[in-house]
Amino acid sequence: MATALSVNLNKIALIRNSREGNYPDVLEHAKVCLARGANGITVHPRPDQRHIRPEDVRQLAALLAPLAEREFNIEGNPFAPPRGNYPGLLSLAEETRPDQCTLVPDSDNQLTSDHGFDLTRSAEQLAPMIARLQSQGIRVSLFMDPLPEQIRLAKAVGADRIELYTGPYAAAWGGDQLEQIFQQHYRAAELAGELGLGVNAGHDLNLVNLAKYATVPGLLEVSIGHALTVDAIAMGLGNAVQAYKKVLADAAN
Template sequence: MSKTTKLSVNLNKIALIRNSREGNFPDVVAHGQMCLDAGADGLTVHPRPDQRHIRPSDVRALADLVRPLKGIEFNIEGNPNADALGDYPGFMALVRETRPDQCTLVPDSNEQLTSDHGFDLTRSGEALRPIIDELHELGCRVSLFMDPDIRQIDLAASVGADRIELYTGPYAEAHKAHNSELAALLEQYRCAAAHARDIGLGVNAGHDLNLDNLEAFLHIPGIDEVSIGHALTVDALRMGLPAAVRAYLEICRHGSHPSV
């Protein structure tokens, strides 16, 4: 199992709580700083045009927070084709303005509650190629949100991606249900990750990972980074945010979480 997997904390759910009232409580930037103080390796946001959680102002403020911090990365996720809406300037415009360390492209629509599938690059690959080229010119590492499909991963490399982020929703669902197909599904992810590394791609992972299922997933070698938000925020209600971050870091770096 990898002992060097990095943890990027997704702050969307902190913003969702903030947006349920007027004002700036909880303060997303202050909670991002709490995550970093607890040892997180980076921060992730997924701004959507409807601004249901992260707002453009959050993205700008978090970019300012992370930019001077050595070894800490800012990751912006989203659909590169998301256009301007109200004071949302459009995904690519926001990326051009803030220049994150990593840009994770996701094929979600405005109507989706959450991301639920990877790219089909047989259909969208050529359209993504100039976008990836521009992101590289901006200094961003580019990761594509992908299912554990080796044919699709080959296409991710061919269009110029630096990494893939494996969509782990099906794994999390099978793990929760104690599904008989869990072992075969984990093997599918292991083969996908190994193939990605063999062709020069880094491997991230994310979606519905939590304290119960993360350790087993990280028995897959070579996972560079996990992005976790929803479950970590829920755990923070019980444990406190710094303790929740440290519990996830314990799994990422040592393979088991402490009793809490």
């Protein structure tokens, strides 16, 4: 079975937020992605609301709730406190009931997520948060680096899945370190499977580097936003979604 494609709509929201009004419309772009074969939609609301806003999350949840074969994934920092009309990640997830909540250790001063959890420091705080989300029927994934000891801790803390941070893999593309980094991810995915953890991946995957990464064992889902949005400028959003779907389908054969 091909790896699922979840389209991250943060960059659509970022463009919208550069002007007054609701153009481009995040909800309408989600509909295009789903109509052209996306398996799900990902959003990453942040307290500073630089892109996705709480109301976007609510509208997307209503769109996806009746679609049994499509998934809604909300990402974010569970430790970030409420701010303004941002209620906090766990409260927003409990209100909107996504299929999956991906916990990410980011902060306002990061342009984007750039590292996984260090569970030697945060496991004790995360454990009740994971249990709280799971009690609402929400699958929990932790954003992780491909480190065996950390992946074992992800299992111990109660996560359902991990999302492997693929930024270093993408940055190494075409360089001498690529194969070493890829093998790290390959072995990390194997270990996760042995432990009973599902494996997702995301960050800077694109039409060039995705095919190789999609051969990682047991890869259930990739979340792609930035590159897919850039490709959509040239080829159109629906065509971009189909291009990524084709790469994943070809890798599964």
